[in-house]
Amino acid sequence: MTIADLQASGTGSFRQAxxxxxxxxxxxxxxxxxxxxxxxxxxxxxxxxxxxxxLAKAADxxxxxxxxxxxxxxxxxxxxxxxxxxxxxxxxEEGLAGIADAAAFRAAFAQLYDIYYxxxxxxxxxxxxxxxxxxxxxxxxxxxxxxxENAALLVEAVMRLAPDADRQALTASAFLxxxxxxxxxxxxxxxxxxxxxxLVDDYKRMALSLLDTYLPG
Amino acid sequence: MTIADLQASGTGSFRQAxxxxxxxxxxxxxxxxxxxxxxxxxxxxxxxxxxxxxLAKAADxxxxxxxxxxxxxxxxxxxxxxxxxxxxxxxxEEGLAGIADAAAFRAAFAQLYDIYYxxxxxxxxxxxxxxxxxxxxxxxxxxxxxxxENAALLVEAVMRLAPDADRQALTASAFLxxxxxxxxxxxxxxxxxxxxxxLVDDYKRMALSLLDTYLPG
DNA sequence: CTTTAATGTGAGGGAAGCTCATATTTGCCA
DNA sequence: TGGCAAATATGAGCTTCCCTCACATTAAAG
Numbered sequence: 243m244t245i246a247d248l249q250a251s252g253t254g255s256f257r258q259a260x261x262x263x264x265x266x267x268x269x270x271x272x273x274x275x276x277x278x279x280x281x282x283x284x285x286x287x288x289x290x291x292x293x294x295x296x297l298a299k300a301a302d303x304x305x306x307x308x309x310x311x312x313x314x315x316x317x318x319x320x321x322x323x324x325x326x327x328x329x330x331x332x333x334x335e336e337g338l339a340g341i342a343d344a345a346a347f348r349a350a351f352a353q354l355y356d357i358y359y360x361x362x363x364x365x366x367x368x369x370x371x372x373x374x375x376x377x378x379x380x381x382x383x384x385x386x387x388x389x390x391e392n393a394a395l396l397v398e399a400v401m402r403l404a405p406d407a408d409r410q411a412l413t414a415s416a417f418l419x420x421x422x423x424x425x426x427x428x429x430x431x432x433x434x435x436x437x438x439x440x441l442v443d444d445y446k447r448m449a450l451s452l453l454d455t456y457l458p459g
Numbered sequence: 460m461t462i463a464d465l466q467a468s469g470t471g472s473f474r475q476a477x478x479x480x481x482x483x484x485x486x487x488x489x490x491x492x493x494x495x496x497x498x499x500x501x502x503x504x505x506x507x508x509x510x511x512x513x514l515a516k517a518a519d520x521x522x523x524x525x526x527x528x529x530x531x532x533x534x535x536x537x538x539x540x541x542x543x544x545x546x547x548x549x550x551x552e553e554g555l556a557g558i559a560d561a562a563a564f565r566a567a568f569a570q571l572y573d574i575y576y577x578x579x580x581x582x583x584x585x586x587x588x589x590x591x592x593x594x595x596x597x598x599x600x601x602x603x604x605x606x607x608e609n610a611a612l613l614v615e616a617v618m619r620l621a622p623d624a625d626r627q628a629l630t631a632s633a634f635l636x637x638x639x640x641x642x643x644x645x646x647x648x649x650x651x652x653x654x655x656x657x658l659v660d661d662y663k664r665m666a667l668s669l670l671d672t673y674l675p676g
Numbered sequence: 677c678t679t680t681a682a683t684g685t686g687a688g689g690g691a692a693g694c695t696c697a698t699a700t701t702t703g704c705c706a
Numbered sequence: 707t708g709g710c711a712a713a714t715a716t717g718a719g720c721t722t723c724c725c726t727c728a729c730a731t732t733a734a735a736g
Contacts, residue, residue, distance in 0.1 A: 262682090262683090264682090264683085266682070266683070266732095266733070266734090268683080268732090268733085269682080269683065269684095272684095293722090293723070293724090294723075294724060294725080295723075295724090303684080303685095304684060304685045304686060305685080305686065305724090305725080305726095306683095306684065306685050306725095306726085306727085307683075307684055307685075308725095309724090309725060309726075310683070310684075313725095314724075314725075315723095315724070315725090316595055316597065316598070319595070319598065320597065320598060320601065323598060323601060323602075324601075327601070330605075330609075331605070331608065331609065334609050334612055334613075335612060338612055338613065338615075338616040341616055341620065343620065344620055344671075344674040344675055344676050347616065347617070347620060347670075347674065348667055348671075351663065351666070351667060351670070352663045352667070355640060355643075355644075355659055355662065355663050356659065358640070358644060359644060359647055359648075359655070359656070359659045362644045362645075362647070362648045363648060363652075363655075366648065368648075369644070369645045369648045369649070372602065372641065372645065378533055378536070380533065380537065381533070381536065381537060381540060384537065384540060384541075384544070385540075385589070386646070386649060386650075388544050388547075388548075391548065392547075392548060392551050395548075395551055395552060395555055396551075396555065398555075399555040399558055399564065400564070402558070403558065403560065403561055403564060411657075414654065414657045414658060414661060415661050417658070418643065418646070418658050418661050418662060418665070419665075421642070421646050422639050422642055422643065422662075422665075423572060423575070424589070425638070425639055425642040426572075426635065426639065427572075427575060427576060427579045427586070428579075428586045428589065429603070429635070429638050430576055430579070431576075431579045431580060431583070431586045432586070432599070432603060433603075435580075437631065438576070438580075439576070440628075440631045441631060441634070441635050442572055442573065442576045444631060444632050444635050444669060445572065445635060445639075446568065446569045446572050447669055447672075448635070448636075448639075448665045448666065448669040449568070449665065450565055450568060450569070451664075451665065451668035451669070452661060452664055452665040452668070453564075453568070454561075454565075455664075457561040457564065458561055459561050479713090479714090481713090482713075483701090483702065483703085483713070483714070485701085485702085485714080486713080486714065489714095489715095510691090510692065510693090511692075511693060511694080512692075512693090520715080520716090521715060521716045521717060522693090522694080522695095522716080522717065523694095523695085523696085523714095523715060523716050523717065524714075524715055524716070525694095526693090526694060526695075527714070527715075530694095531693075531694075532692095532693070532694090
C-alpha cells in the first residue's frame with residue numbers, strides 16, 4: 243500500500259478509513275508502520291487477539307497517535323482488508339484482460355485462481371484479515387470439521403451409485419461442495435430474497451456439474 | 460437442542476462446551492433458557508454485540524450462574540453453532556438417504572439445498588452464529604461489495620465473448636463464482652498444501668462449468 | 677523569531693468479560 | 707421429619723482492553 247493509496251482511502255469511498263489524513267511525511271510514514279505492524283501481529287495471533295496497545299508498541303508510537311489516525315480497532319483491520327482487496331482486484335483485472343476466445347477464457351480463469359491461491363499462501367494474514375475467519379479460530383475449525391463430516395455422507399451416497407469412482411478425488415470434491423454450500427447459504431441470506439434463490443440455484447448447478455464427473459452415465 | 464444433547468455435548472467430542480454438566484432439572488432448564496435467550500439477542504444485535512450481562516438478564520439468571528456452565532462467551536456461540544450443525548447434518552443425512560440412481564441423486568441434491576436455504580431463512584441467527592459473518596458486519600458488507608465488483612469484471616469478459624448472453628443471469632452467476640472463489644481460497648490455505656491445490660483445481664472446474672453455460676461453443 | 681497548525685503523548689475513564697467468597701436450594705439418609 | 711453434604715445461585719468487584727482528552731512537542735508560514 244502506497245502513501246497515495248492511504249490518502250485516497252481517506253477521501254475515497256472507503257468510509258472513514260482514516261480519522262485524519264496525515265499531511266506531513268513523518269505522520270504518513272507512521273501510518274504505514276502501523277499497518278505493517280498490524281499484519282505482523284495478526285499473522286502471529288489472529289485478528290481477534292490484536293490489542294491496540296500492542297499495536298502501538300509494535301509500531302513504536304503512542305496509543306494517542308494510533309487513535310489520531312484510526313477511529314477504532316476495526317478501522318485498522320478494514321484498512322488491511324482494503325489493501326488485500328486492491329491486490330486481488332488488480333490480479334483479477336490483469337487475468338481477465340485481452341481474452342480472444344472461450345478456450346483462452348478457460349485457461350485465463352484457471353490461471354487466475356492459481357495466482358490468487360499463491361497470493362493467499364504467500365501472505366497468511368490475508369485469510370485472517372479477510373472476513374472468513376474473522377474472530378474465532380476454534381469456530382473456524384469446527385466449521386471445517388463439519389464440512390468434512392458432511393462430505394463423508396456425500397461420498398457414501400455417490401459411491402453407492404458409482405462404486406468404481408476414485409474415492410480420494412471424490413472426497414476432496416465432496417469436501418469442497420459441502421463447504422461452499424455453507425458459504426452459499428450465508429451469501430444467499432445476505433442479499434434480497436429473489437436474488438438469494440437464484441444464487442442457490444446456480445450453486446446447485448455448479449456443484450452438480452462437479453459431482454456429475456463421478457456419477458455413472 | 461434437547462437436554463440429552465446438552466449432556467452429550469458436555470462429555471462428547473465438542474471441547475468443553477459446558478464447564479459443568481448440570482444434573483438437576485432446574486439447572487438444565489436454565490442452560491436451555493440461556494441458549495434460547497442467546498439466539499434471540501443475536502438475532503437482534505449480531506454475535507459481536509452480545510453482552511454476557513444482557514444474556515444473563517434475558518435468561519433471568521445471574522452472571523455467576525451463566526459462567527457456572529459456559530466457560531466463556533465463545534462457548535455460548537459454539538454451543539449454538541453446534542446446534543445449527545446438528546440440524547443441518549440431520550437435514551443432509553435425510554436428503555441423501557435411499558437414492559436409487561444418478562437422476563434421483565441430482566434431484567435429491569437440489570432439493571437438499573432448497574431445504575437448507577429455507578432453514579437459513581427461517582432462522583436468521585443461523586448465518587450470524589455460523590462463522591461467516593462472525594464479528595464484523597461492515598467487513599462482511601465490504602466483502603460482498605468486493606465480490607460484486609469483481610463479478611462485473613467477469614461479466615464484461617464473458618460478454619465480450621458471448622454478446623448475446625443473458626446479462627442478468629450471468630451477473631448472478633459471476634457474483635457467486637467470485638464470492639465462492641474467495642471462500643475457496645480461505646479454505647485452501649486452511650488445509651495441507653497438497654490438499655489445498657486439489658481444492659483449488661476442483662473449484663476451477665466447478666466454476667468453469669457454470670460459466671461455460673454462457674460461453675459460445 | 678513568532679505564531680499557528682499539525683502532530684504526539686499517556687494517564688485515566690468506562691465498558692465488558694470473568695472470578696470468587698458467600699448464600700441458597702436440592703437430594704439423601706436416618 | 708430433620709439434618710447434612712453436594713449442587714447450584716448470586717453479584718460485587720477485579721481485570722483487561724478500547725478509546726478520549728487535556729496538554730506537550732514539533733513542523734510550517736510569515
